[in-house]
Amino acid sequence: MTRVAWLVATKDLRIEARSRVLLWQVLPFGVIALLLSGLALGPTQAGKSSAGPGLFYLVTLFVTLLMINRSQALENAPGTKASVATLGLDPAGVFLGKALALTIELWITGLVLLAGSVLVLHTALVGTLQALPSILVTLATLAAAGTLYGALTQGGDGPATLLPVLTLPAFAPLLIAGERSFSAALHGGALWEWWVIVVVALVAYTAVGILLYGVLEES
Amino acid sequence: MIKLSQRLLGPVTLLLLALTFWLGLWVTPPDVVQGNLVRLLYVHPPIAWVALYVSFGTATIASCLYLWKRTRSANLDRIAYCAMEISVVFIALTLITGSIWGRPTWGVWWAWDARLTSTAILGVFALAYLALRRANDDPALRARRSAVFAILTAINVPIIHFSVVWWKTLHQGASVLTSTGQLNVHGSMLWTMLIGFVGFTLLFFWLLRERYRLEVKRDLKVAHSVDEALALRRREGV
Numbered sequence: 245m246t247r248v249a250w251l252v253a254t255k256d257l258r259i260e261a262r263s264r265v266l267l268w269q270v271l272p273f274g275v276i277a278l279l280l281s282g283l284a285l286g287p288t289q290a291g292k293s294s295a296g297p298g299l300f301y302l303v304t305l306f307v308t309l310l311m312i313n314r315s316q317a318l319e320n321a322p323g324t325k326a327s328v329a330t331l332g333l334d335p336a337g338v339f340l341g342k343a344l345a346l347t348i349e350l351w352i353t354g355l356v357l358l359a360g361s362v363l364v365l366h367t368a369l370v371g372t373l374q375a376l377p378s379i380l381v382t383l384a385t386l387a388a389a390g391t392l393y394g395a396l397t398q399g400g401d402g403p404a405t406l407l408p409v410l411t412l413p414a415f416a417p418l419l420i421a422g423e424r425s426f427s428a429a430l431h432g433g434a435l436w437e438w439w440v441i442v443v444v445a446l447v448a449y450t451a452v453g454i455l456l457y458g459v460l461e462e463s
Numbered sequence: 464m465i466k467l468s469q470r471l472l473g474p475v476t477l478l479l480l481a482l483t484f485w486l487g488l489w490v491t492p493p494d495v496v497q498g499n500l501v502r503l504l505y506v507h508p509p510i511a512w513v514a515l516y517v518s519f520g521t522a523t524i525a526s527c528l529y530l531w532k533r534t535r536s537a538n539l540d541r542i543a544y545c546a547m548e549i550s551v552v553f554i555a556l557t558l559i560t561g562s563i564w565g566r567p568t569w570g571v572w573w574a575w576d577a578r579l580t581s582t583a584i585l586g587v588f589a590l591a592y593l594a595l596r597r598a599n600d601d602p603a604l605r606a607r608r609s610a611v612f613a614i615l616t617a618i619n620v621p622i623i624h625f626s627v628v629w630w631k632t633l634h635q636g637a638s639v640l641t642s643t644g645q646l647n648v649h650g651s652m653l654w655t656m657l658i659g660f661v662g663f664t665l666l667f668f669w670l671l672r673e674r675y676r677l678e679v680k681r682d683l684k685v686a687h688s689v690d691e692a693l694a695l696r697r698r699e700g701v
Contacts, residue, residue, distance in 0.1 A: 392615070410612065414588075416584055459607055
């Protein structure tokens with residue numbers, strides 16, 4: 245399973261590195277969305293700083309939706325599904341591989357957006373660095389859940405519009421937990437209870453993905 | 464025996480619901496603290512019980528059985544779909560009756576409370592389930608994806624159940640039967656509530672049976688129209 249996961253993850257990351265969609269499309273979109281959020285809040289620094297964690301996760305949500313669609317679109321290339329079926333690759337490994345690749349892509353995007361929120365939204369650098377572990381775990385959870393929901397929407401009518409409908413109720417608690425732990429790192433407060441929610445969700449989505457991804461790939 | 468119980472399901476359901484409304488509105492006394500507002504609680508918890516546990520439980524069990532290859536059948540997929548559709552109605556009723564009770568009690572129609580928010584999220588999940596079914600034309604693919612999504616959605620039910628314990632926000636905790644097994648409601652109030660729980664549960668199964676019948680007829684009609692279209696094409700070919 246781990247060998248298959250590694251193969252799929254490196255395949256996805258290589259395609260991403262060659263196509264540079266992340267670099268030239270997704271990242272600019274995220275940075276522009278963050279800038280527009282800053283403009284919408286006006287010139288006061290205090291307002292921007294307190295809204296920083298929420299806006300960071302809002303922009304991350306938009307970017308995540310784009311990247312899930314992108315990740316699943318790779319599997320829809322002609323012959324890809326047939327090749328996977330012919331090779332007899334373990335579906336659990338395929339799920340883990342895709343989730344891992346998406347996690348790495350989200351981490352890269354997240355780091356750029358965090359730098360942007362320090363510069364544009366004036367979130368404190370020390371607090372942002374303290375929040376980094378919780379942000380990385382939240383992004384990994386979004387990737388695991390997104391891989392599962394992304395597979396549910398592919399091949400049907402309008403996957404790009406169906407994906408937000410399916411994922412938003414699932415992402416809402418994760419985004420709230422991520423935002424609260426980021427705010428707690430910036431302004432003080434209980435951090436652990438929000439961490440627990442994100443970690444439990446990560447374990448749950450990974451377990452469900454390992455168990456059920458094969459069912460979604462059945463032909 | 465089964466046919467007799469099926470025939471009696473509708474009338475018994477209506478009788479129990481009428482009894483709940485009569486007892487709740489005229490027989491039971493006003494509450495010491497809440498006054499006449501307590502009468503709404505003879506319907507709100509039973510509706511929430513059906514919305515969260517009965518309908519979602521039915522949809523989840525049917526979905527799990529569908530995914531298990533030994534028990535896989537189109538009937539289970541239909542049951543899951545019909546149960547989820549009914550759950551949308553009951554979740555909406557839960558939120559509406561809760562909101563009507565919340566306005567005079569809490570002073571607001573809606574609060575971003577953990578129980579309310581997680582129930583609303585469950586409602587969006589149920590609507591998303593229906594959207595997912597609409598997006599897939601292939602029956603087998605639609606059934607598989609819907610079953611996986613129903614299981615993912617069911618993760619939210621224990622979160623709603625324990626939300627009042629974990630977050631301690633506006634919505635009160637378990638007030639009829641506490642975690643220690645102590646009953647907090649007595650006399651005619653308790654009986655009215657119990658009859659309400661049974662009545663609304665039977666209402667769910669009655670609606671499920673009728674909706675299931677409709678779905679079977681719809682599937683037969685679709686299959687029949689496909690056969691007719693094929694026959695027409697063959698005749699045209701000749």
